[in-house]
Amino acid sequence: MNPILLTPFDVAIAAVLIVLDGVLSLVLRLGLHxxxxxxxxxxxxQLVLIGFVLRLVFAIASPPATVAVVLVMVAIxxxxxxxxxxxxxxxxxxxxxxxxxxxxxxxxxxxxxxxTAIRPQPWYDARYAIPLAGIILGSVLNSGSLALDSLLGGVxxxxxxxxxxxxxGASFNRAMRGLIRTSVRRALLPIINQMSAAGVxxxxxxxxxxxxxxxxxxxxxxxxxxxxxxxxGGSGLAAVAVVYLAAMRLTDDRQRLRIDRLTARTxxxxx
Amino acid sequence: MAECPPPRLRIIDLHNPLxxxxxxxxxxxxxxxxxxxSGSGKSLxxxxxxxLDPSQGEVFLDGVERRTMSAPAWRRRVVYSAAEPGWWHExxxxxxxxxxxxxxxxxxxxxxxxxxxxxAPVVQLSTGERQRIALIRALxxxxxxxxxxxxxxxxxxxxxxxxxxxxxxxxxxxxxIVMVTHxxxxxxxxxxxxxxxxxxxLVPV
Numbered sequence: 001m002n003p004i005l006l007t008p009f010d011v012a013i014a015a016v017l018i019v020l021d022g023v024l025s026l027v028l029r030l031g032l033h034x035x036x037x038x039x040x041x042x043x044x045x046q047l048v049l050i051g052f053v054l055r056l057v058f059a060i061a062s063p064p065a066t067v068a069v070v071l072v073m074v075a076i077x078x079x080x081x082x083x084x085x086x087x088x089x090x091x092x093x094x095x096x097x098x099x100x101x102x103x104x105x106x107x108x109x110x111x112x113x114x115x116t117a118i119r120p121q122p123w124y125d126a127r128y129a130i131p132l133a134g135i136i137l138g139s140v141l142n143s144g145s146l147a148l149d150s151l152l153g154g155v156x157x158x159x160x161x162x163x164x165x166x167x168x169g170a171s172f173n174r175a176m177r178g179l180i181r182t183s184v185r186r187a188l189l190p191i192i193n194q195m196s197a198a199g200v201x202x203x204x205x206x207x208x209x210x211x212x213x214x215x216x217x218x219x220x221x222x223x224x225x226x227x228x229x230x231x232x233g234g235s236g237l238a239a240v241a242v243v244y245l246a247a248m249r250l251t252d253d254r255q256r257l258r259i260d261r262l263t264a265r266t267x268x269x270x271x
Numbered sequence: 272m273a274e275c276p277p278p279r280l281r282i283i284d285l286h287n288p289l290x291x292x293x294x295x296x297x298x299x300x301x302x303x304x305x306x307x308x309s310g311s312g313k314s315l316x317x318x319x320x321x322x323l324d325p326s327q328g329e330v331f332l333d334g335v336e337r338r339t340m341s342a343p344a345w346r347r348r349v350v351y352s353a354a355e356p357g358w359w360h361e362x363x364x365x366x367x368x369x370x371x372x373x374x375x376x377x378x379x380x381x382x383x384x385x386x387x388x389x390x391a392p393v394v395q396l397s398t399g400e401r402q403r404i405a406l407i408r409a410l411x412x413x414x415x416x417x418x419x420x421x422x423x424x425x426x427x428x429x430x431x432x433x434x435x436x437x438x439x440x441x442x443x444x445x446x447x448i449v450m451v452t453h454x455x456x457x458x459x460x461x462x463x464x465x466x467x468x469x470x471x472x473l474v475p476v
Contacts, residue, residue, distance in 0.1 A: 159357075166343075168346070168408065169350075178359060255341075255343060256324070257323075
């Protein structure tokens with residue numbers, strides 16, 4: 001089962017399709033050709049670079065290097081989770097919440113998989129640990145950002161309802177319960193969609209990759225099933241962690257709703 | 272020396288960066304009516320009293336300082352009813368449970384509300400109906416102190432009179448009321464004392 005290796009020429013032929021997109025944009029006046037060219041260039045550079053980095057990290061096979069790569073990935077994902085919502089928690093709260101939730105969810109799920117199901121020797125082998133962390137991170141990022149956006153937006157929108165409950169003597173947890181539930185549910189919808197569409201609507205990426213690399217389809221399916229379980233676990237953990245960590249920052253020792261700790265992102269500015 | 276019972280509500284140097292300081296003493300069954308322009312800090316005072324906004328200073332309920340009890344326990348006794356009440360369930364009746372629902376059914380007619388209103392979705396209620404339901408919600412807790420923010424702001428004359436009759440009943444029953452009102456006539460009708468909020472301070476009328 002040797003994979004069919006690609007030559008740069010093979011890749012260049014496929015690049016013709018991007019040029020075709022660009023021509024379409026020009027002909028239909030979509031105004032997308034600059035963005036297309038820029039995004040395609042970025043994608044190629046990023047992927048080639050990460051290829052080199054991974055080759056290097058696999059070669060030196062040192063645990064600290066592996067941890068460093070995973071930490072950089074976690075930091076980038078945390079930044080995305082923090083940047084998505086319209087609302088900002090004070091004192092870099094979005095970043096703190098995003099980083100803790102992403103790290104907890106990713107490390108727990110990845111370590112569980114590496115020490116039980118996949119079991120490479122040693123368990124922290126970079127060839128397994130890094131791609132695994134990466135795929136979990138993608139899912140964690142998705143659910144974490146949805147959960148944070150939903151919670152922070154909801155708190156602003158439903159402020160009167162939450163404060164009415166508090167004013168009638170409800171605890172902060174009780175007053176927030178509905179919103180917390182909605183936020184976690186919204187965060188889990190994508191992974192549920194992904195599971196129900198897997199194999200019928202879409203052939204998932206990992207499975208496709210392994211089949212292309214020469215693996216038996218059934219073996220590839222088993223791998224994919226394991227991974228999707230990991231992704232749903234990671235997503236659930238991330239959503240719950242984000243929601244509770246953010247809720248904690250929205251209250252104080254007297255169980256008030258501290259909406260004053262939220263500021264709306266100024267229009268047009270990207271963090 | 273005769274033992275003198277502590278006042279129902281005692282407020283000492285209550286302030287935060289936005290409003291105050293406030294010093295007040297109110298007895299059981301006493302009604303304080305607060306008037307004043309919008310934005311003068313009337314709602315801020317009520318929110319501070321209900322411990323919904325952070326504040327410094329001391330507030331005693333029947334001689335007990337609020338920090339000695341949990342915030343939810345305090346808010347069940349010193350109940351704040353906002354000018355624009357919030358709703359967290361679809362139907363009106365879902366905002367009441369058990370005894371409170373029976374209380375609401377019994378109280379609705381005296382406020383000019385048909386009891387079937389409790390089955391209706393909140394979005395179908397008029398502003399005035401919502402205000403009265405919110406008042407029932409607060410009264411159902413039988414609180415010793417009631418903080419009312421424009422409780423009759425959206426009501427016609429008849430409904431206002433009904434609400435005032437209920438509040439008068441409560442005052443006779445010993446409930447202490449701090450009410451914010453734009454109506455000088457209402458302040459005169461219900462308030463044993465009247466004060467004015469100006470630039471986030473309480474001043475005599």
